[in-house]
Amino acid sequence: MDPFDSNSTGERANLPRNMIENSMFEEEPDVVDLAKDSAAFPTFPALDPDEVAYEPRSSRLLVRGLGENDMDEDEEDCESSARLLGMSFMNRSSAHRSSSSPYTRQAPPRSCSRPSARTMVVCVLFLVIVASMTMVLYFLPGCTFTKTGCRKPNKTTPFEPVYPVSTNGELFPWAQYRLPQSLHPLSYNITLSPNLDSMTFTGCTVITMIVQHNTKRIVLHSAGHNITKATFKLGEGEARDVTVLEYKPKQQIAVKFSEELKAGQTCVLTLDYSANLSHTYDGFYNSSYTDKDGNKRVLAATQFEPLSARKAFPCFDEPAFKATFLIKIKRKPAYMTLSNMPKAQTTKLSDDLFQDEFEKTSVNMSTYLVAFVVADFTPISKNVSETLVSVYSVPEKKEHTDYALDTATKLLEFYNNFFEITYPLKKLDLVAIPDFLAGAMENWGLITFRETSLLVGKQSSTLEKQVVASVIAHELAHQWFGNLVTMSWWNDLWLNEGFATYMQYMSLQTVLPKLDIGNLFLAVRFRALDKDALNSSHAVSTEVNTPEQVEEMFDSVSYEKGASILLMLNASLPGDQQFRKGIMLYLKTFSGLNTDTDNLWNSLTQVEVPTQHLNVSKMMSSWTSQKGFPLVTVSRKGDEVTLTQEHFLLTSENATRTSSLWNIPVTYVNDSCSLDPRCRQLVTLETKSESFKLPESVKWLNVLTHEDRASLIHNIFALSRLGRVSFQHVLNLLNYMPNETETSPVTEALLQLNNIYQLLDKRQEQYLVARMKNYIMSLFGSLMDNQTWTEEESVSKQELRSALLETACGLKRINCIKKAKALFKQYVESNGTFRIPGDLQQVVFSVAAQSDEDWPILLNKYGHATYDSEKRKMLRGLASTQDVRRIVWILKAGLKGDPIQTQELPLVISAICNGFAGYLFAWDFIQENWDSLIEKFHVGSFAIQTIVKSATSQFSTKAHLDQVQGFFSSLKERGSQMRSAREALETIRLNQRWMDNNLPMLQRYL
């Protein structure tokens, strides 16, 4: 799934909760805190083997590192610069570096002797030195532990479980979130009759199962169904009626038997039921759109990941219960239906009713990947080898589907060849759904998208196409990573999402290099680091149990950090095929099955060349089993270079500093060899500190790529937040910015400075706000004024100018405002014939929205806009108004869903919170409407994460901290345990600390 708001990387949220750092969820069920869960309930006798409880793995072995180096002051100065270096390489990929850089300086001295601003610069270069061209250090691993720790043996005297009471008053025979393993589904036969007038549906689900071990019960998931009839058939016996028990809090149903079902037997459970179509964005939900004649058209679609297949049909709704599916859907003649498989036949049931039957799935699949759509969409299609690829949209947007079809076919060919496993289905549909919360969802053979993520016009800018291509590349990668090979449980969601994210960037660099996806990948890695530097972050692979915890896994740690560590691994392995061979082996070995993180590392280890010293399993588990990342400090004395690692943790004042160690592949080159990748030397830092010798004669190369420069900027701000370098050092580093013209360093510096500007603005530090504005203008003013306002081909230039101009106009730079206003006027007067370049639309609409006369005009345009991407930029503009009445109106309209879709609320709230006028209103709105919000977007979901972060991340005072704390603790089971709540509090404390430490400095130096 791509849960992100694809329009802005800066908004991608983050949030964590401190979980057991190394737990790899096993096949065994969790220990359930029954005392807490249901102490009041009576006990239920006999135990199945399923009920034997295991302790989660919890111990780990830490290896202490070597001692610290003693340093004198000069070395210390060098050292702080060296830290920058270490940090900077965390974000680099040698694969991404360009072979030459426009940014070249004189070779720095070989030692740092004078601590001063100059030294700072020199040392920064020294860093470079040390790594001279490439100390590609990517994320850091550690590993010093044996990832497992000890698992305790099965207890011989299992605790007495306490069973809850079902809705009919009988004991419900199961007390855990995870289902028992005693039965495994083999196939589902599902018939659905949706009624789009009454927004209800009836269903019949026939599940064929095999008994894995003797049991007296069947337990599965079902939510919101009124089960009208249930029959059970064992082996070749007669079907007989059975009573179904329901336990609503865990969305489970069960059938109890007096006789044991025996291992090896097959049986069939048939359930007839009725339900309402969901009015949220998950399950089998109803959606609507207004066609070009102003008529409301309704449709029904599905979104099951992670836990909502159970809302459409009773099922074993866990990813490891794979089965085949045969789906039939009844419909009126005006509609068409789609599902994972091609249509097998259509039967006319009456004049007004047809039944479409789809082929039985040719593969075993997890329930969260099942999908169906009932709508009046139209397709365009094309064949790629044996697969028919189609793109569906509402009829009037058909002409916006060409780019998606072209891109999808290219990418499908690429993946077929790259993995050497052909996409296994005969068709692949990509469908734009008018009401859709996530960016897209990778359902096997039927990928669903937000309209913005799939539809672009011929005139759309390359940047808009980049969004569409990225999402398609991500979802297509899932057809292998996730669909063909699936994580066993949600604790390893990163195996799906980290891989799809990595493949998305990797495939686009090869297939569509013009989209210049590298800057975006770098920027999202920075944001993942920002989140992972918090104590509230979590390990990539982390224990999850409750539905909220499952929802929370959809965050930048699973996606971007997951992708980053794969990037690091790929760059550390010798040759350019090792990584590919490893993942091909992984896909072939586990095709159709479920895996955990160890399976992946084992596959990659198996193809390692024997001469190589890198132990993939050992290295990578240090990255997946513990949260955070290391700060690597590089220092040099004569010919000896010392690397030291420590946990980079922003909240580290007291006892929270950890002794985590990573296994870090550090690569470097020097002037004895060229920039050729074959010159790279690899050092693995596994302990706290290690040294290596260099030839005395070595000189260092002094070329910094734009990725390096962007990383240095990101790192120095991070180190400043940590308190390791003063803000004065930050300002010193930024002195070179007026000479910088590359996109990624400029956008990163703008983002960081903007964050500080926002904090000052929200604290009403008027004097400093003005000074900060002047400072930003002094660095970027001329670059801002030099930007063009006409169509621009290069993606990189589009990214650069949109970031610059949004800041310029946001800070009311006259030149910018004038041009934006002129463009808006031209747009309005042209009556639809003039199109504002896609990358400039946001700045133009935001400027228009500040004017009393233009805001209603923009609202009117919003109501009539066809392109979803343009529409969202208008909405973001509308929400940036500083008129409080309008802000209140937008918030209410978004909550109501009319005329602003509720799916856009996270976007609206984020835009409002950027401005001074609305951010406190937004926070009040969230508190007052919390229950409605978590009804629309589940507790812990990405939408809720985004909303919480937008509203709280700019607070920096004790009063706000208390207020936010008070609110979240009052929520109890409605969200007080959310990782995003912990992250919000931690962020406010950090903001407060930064302000306390740096306000005097800002007053002096800005």
Ligand SMILES: [Zn+2]
């Ligand atoms: Zn995904």
